[in-house]
Amino acid sequence: MIEVSDLRKEFILSRQQRKELNTKDTKAVAVDGINFKCQPGRVFSLLGPNGAGKTTTLRMLSTIFKPTSGTINIAGIDAIADPQEARRKIGFLTGTTGLYARLTPDEVIKYFADLYEVSKSDFEERKDRLYTLLDMHDFKGKRIGKLSTGMKQKVSICRTMIHDPEVVVFDEPTSGLDVITAENIIKLIRDCKNDGKTVIFSSHIMSEVDLLCDDMAIIHKGKMLFDGTMDEFKGQMQAENLTAEFIRIVNASSQSKEAQL
Amino acid sequence: MIFTIFKKELKDTLRDKRTLIMMLVIPVLIFPIILNVFVGISASFSEEAAKKTIKIGIVGNEDNYVVKHMEELPDEMGKKEITFYKDTLELIKAIELDSIQIGMYFVSDFKKYMAEKTPAPVSIYFNATDMGIKDRAELYMSTIEDIATQERYVAMNLKESELRPIETSYNNIASGKEMIGKLAGGILPYIFIAFGFIGCMYPAIDLFTGEKERGTIETLLTTPVLRWQILFGKMGVVVLSGLLAASCALLGLFISIEVLDIVDNEELLNIIHGILNFKFIIMLYALLIPLTVFFAGVMIPIAVYAKSFKEAQSIITPLNIVMVLPAMVGFFPGIELDGTTALIPVVNVVLATKELIAGTLDMGLLALSFAVMIGLAVVAVIVSYKRFDKETNIII
Incomplete structure (x- = not known):
């Protein structure tokens, strides 16, 4: 379970950043008071165009960033008061995550299992299961730098799941991947859902969202524009398809903001 | 962790x-x-410097006291070849062209100075950028000076020890x-x-x-x-x-x-x-x-x-x-x-x-x-x- 309420994140702008953004504001609001809830056994999708605040939100959920205000509850733990404990419950995977090229998959998986303090028996059992599931046995001893993108993605998945997290956070997990490699991620998300885990993933690809998610939220310029189930979204659609509806909602929000100004 | x-x-x-x-x-x-590199360079440098045959140019008489004794110096002190020049201009030019490495100018009445037992002037010419040359010249000259001094002590019936009132010894206590x-x-x-x-x-x-x-x-x-x-x-x-x-x-x-x-x-x-x-x-x-x-x-x-x-x-x-x-x-x-x-x-x-x-x-x-x-x-x-x-x- 993930529960987020009144979540806000401001970044202090340096002089250089103010110059680059052509603004006199000393702060930039990346996330502006959002609320949502992700249930176990369901897939929650956080949708938004580039720069909407998706990654910042997911980084706050995974405790990399500290929120300016608001609360985050991860599997019953206050992630702001006890980030270390919350991290034990989270598996985090992004499309841009790199791996240690000079290590082997075996070494990387062992390293992360140690960081999560996974017991030896659990580690052996999970490693074997994940290696078989992902067909990793053949390349487990090769240096990661010499593996293909698909193989690397499998190592990333295995690394994310080795501590059997209750909550899995995916930040644009298929970005930059070919269809075959992306399929591994889609399968992983489905498996997590079937195992009763709480899954949240960010994306701007509507087809992927339609394929996987049960609940969704649309975020734009840090504000929440929609929060509900996929069925509710489809039920109130005014455009002819999901992508067109997404664009319509985002554009309507931008126009109303411009009108206010 | x-x-x-x-x-x-x-x-x-x-x-x-x-x-x-x-x-x-x-x-x-x-x-x-x-x-x-350090040991190699310094070893080869000192070896080379010792082996090198030095050409010495002289402006002065062939039967000059210094020249005579210099010819008698053993090769262990460094091999040498002696050539005579007319004047110091030629001598300096030869050093510049590296035809010779040391030039020595003896005044024409050098013999007279020696006979009168007064300090006989000698001018030594060398190129300081040519490493080790001055050392070789000093070695030859100090050896010949020692010989001359000993001869004068004998001629004047003097004991060397009597002319050295204080014998100082410098002792370095640093290990x-x-x-x-x-x-x-x-x-x-x-x-x-x-x-x-x-x-x-x-x-x-x-x-x-x-x-x-x-x-x-x-x-x-x-x-x-x-x-x-x-x-x-x-x-x-x-x-x-x-x-x-x-x-x-x-x-x-x-x-x-x-x-x-x-x-x-x-x-x-x-x-x-x-x-x-x-x-x-x-x-x-x-x-x-x-x-x-x-x-x-x-x-x-x-x-x-x-x-x-x-x-x-x-x-x-x-x-x-x-x-x-x-x-x-x-x-x-x-x-x-x-x-x-x-x-x-x-x-x-x-x-x-x-x-x-x-x-x-x-x-x-x-x-x-x-x-x-x-x-x-x-x-x-x-x-x-x-x-x-x-x-x-x-x-x-």
Whole structure:
């Protein structure tokens, strides 16, 4: 379970950043008071165009960033008061995550299992299961730098799941991947859902969202524009398809903001 | 947890060829190369200088006292050929053309001066850029002067001892170890410091900026490990790399002396053996550890701030000059460890090592130097932690 309420994140702008953004504001609001809830056994999708605040939100959920205000509850733990404990419950995977090229998959998986303090028996059992599931046995001893993108993605998945997290956070997990490699991620998300885990993933690809998610939220310029189930979204659609509806909602929000100004 | 991170980072670092070359290979080779070149050049130079046949040009009579005796000097004092010239103009021109190396001008009434037992003037011409020539001329002239002096004592029926009212003997109480320590001891800590810095540099950039650039830091930060634990695990590898590089330089020195037998002077060898003992190595490491922590603490905030390997390298490389240049103070024989120099970081380590080699180290000043370096290392670690804890610095 993930529960987020009144979540806000401001970044202090340096002089250089103010110059680059052509603004006199000393702060930039990346996330502006959002609320949502992700249930176990369901897939929650956080949708938004580039720069909407998706990654910042997911980084706050995974405790990399500290929120300016608001609360985050991860599997019953206050992630702001006890980030270390919350991290034990989270598996985090992004499309841009790199791996240690000079290590082997075996070494990387062992390293992360140690960081999560996974017991030896659990580690052996999970490693074997994940290696078989992902067909990793053949390349487990090769240096990661010499593996293909698909193989690397499998190592990333295995690394994310080795501590059997209750909550899995995916930040644009298929970005930059070919269809075959992306399929591994889609399968992983489905498996997590079937195992009763709480899954949240960010994306701007509507087809992927339609394929996987049960609940969704649309975020734009840090504000929440929609929060509900996929069925509710489809039920109130005014455009002819999901992508067109997404664009319509985002554009309507931008126009109303411009009108206010 | 710190050890888990340390272990992984060490493994990762030891698999990086660039780091390995800078951290292990070059430091091991540096002393054998320096000593080989130094010993080789100085040996061949003195051998060559001794073997070289020197051409001497003379302006004066052929039966001149000096010329006669010079021809009788044994070849062991250096071979020579004598040619006569008309005047000093020709003589100087010949030196300029390197047809001769030494020119000697004897006044026409040289014989008269000798007969009257007054100092007979001789002018010697040479080119000072031609190394060893003046020494050869001085050797010939002092030998001939001694012969002439002895002849005059006999002719004047004088005893040499009566003409020397005071016999002064100068006794150097400094041991060979102290001489080497004070005069050349600065080179050793300089090389250790330089390699300590270079040894820290690549791992610092790789483990902090590199992790940011490769996008692995984000994953690491989502694990239940505290940031200070990550910092300490990584910093441990940076410090160890610096110490390893310095140790490899020390190993190279041992190999040069014990395996390759580059130094063949028995007296010098005994002095070096006396310096490189267990106590020296322990004390050296006691000084090098806080210094390396300080280096790591200076580099890490830069590596954390930089967005790319190139950016980090472009900031840290000039820092090398600022940090390692003060170590050159050790090359100047007059500068010693005192209440002031013990307060200057890096310089205090160099001077303390110098005193350590010379065997004249004051324990109070060593403690002061050590305290200064520990204090700076602590400040550097705190600054690193503040930087590493800043969320906007660790994510690109």
